[in-house]
Amino acid sequence: MPKLSTQDRNAMPERQFAFPAQRKEPLENASHVRNAIARFNQVRDASDAERDEAWRRIEAAASLYGVALHETGWRELFVRGNAGRP
DSSP: OOOOOHHHHHHSOGGGEEETTTTEEEOSSHHHHHHHHHHGGGOOSOOHHHHHHHHHHHHHHHHHHTOOOOOSSTHHHHHTTSSOOO
């Protein structure tokens, strides 16, 4: 995955992050979308409503960049045992 420089990350609009308020999990290419899914359960201090919105952003970015989603929602990431719920 190409590493974003601090300058590039700071220049990104909030809508390009799964969690825009925290500026967590950029969604600017397929690699970053896959990473956002893998790290979804590591984001702390996010409400269920924020997670719902983040998942919608991830779904849209996955569709845009051709990333196959195997989950129908973010709650499956926690049920599958990927990690404990934050």
